[in-house]
Amino acid sequence: MPLYDLDAAVTRSINGHAGVNAAIDFLMIWVSAIGVPLLVVAVAGQWWRGSDRSHNRHVLVATGLSFLLGLAINQIILLFVHRIRPYDGGITHLLIDRSTDRSFPSDHATATFAIATAFLLHGMRRLGLWFLAAAVLVAISRVYIGTHYVSDVLGGAMTGIVGAILVRSLYREGTRVDRLITSML
Structure with missing residues (x-):
């Protein structure tokens, strides 16, 4: 099975649940x-939190830079x-308004995975895992609502x-530079 066919099949299987349950549709x-x-x-709210403020602030700045760099790469x-x-290709049923930009890669997946990865790479495991769970949910929601292929969110x-x-x-x-930025506010 060619990769596109696999991608379309997995995308269809996730999006195939759309329109079946109004509560799940609303949630997604x-x-x-x-x-x-x-x-x-949630990231911004961490600015004043913690006993090691300089490290926390470094992580938050790095997270913001990761977010921006990921979107720039996109x-x-x-x-x-x-x-x-995928809805223009007849693969999915769209639950929201049409998008005017291209499908690959998913900016939503990029942003959320950049946040989670930055926290994990900087040793903030507990928050990083929460952000990772949220990133996975956001990525699945983008396929579920019909706006992305699975490979779009994986690429993002x-x-x-x-x-x-x-x-x-x-x-x-x-x-x-880090001390200057993290000492602000």
Whole structure:
């Protein structure tokens, strides 16, 4: 079975549950719509938390940079990949309004996986695992509501993870720039 056929089949199987249960549809639409903003607020709320504020603030800045870098990587990919949405290809039943941009990669998956990965890479395991669970739920919701193929959210997850890894390797804790940024507010 070619990869596209597998991708379409798995996407169809997840989206095939859409429209069956109004409560689950509502939940998935809600998760898809406010998942990223809720995670951003949850991250921002950590700014004043914890006994080791300088480390926490470093992680939060690194998380924001990971988020932005992941989305920037997506914009570069979109210059070369022009994948149509699965609902335009007759693969899925769409539960929300149509999107005007391309399908691959998923910005929602990128953003949420960048957040989770940044926390995990910086040793904040407990929060990182909560953010990872939320990222998986957001990614599934994007397929469930019919706006993405499974490979779109996997690709988005990868760009978020790559963004977090690059930031982890380039933005070092305790540097002059880090101390300046983390001492603000």
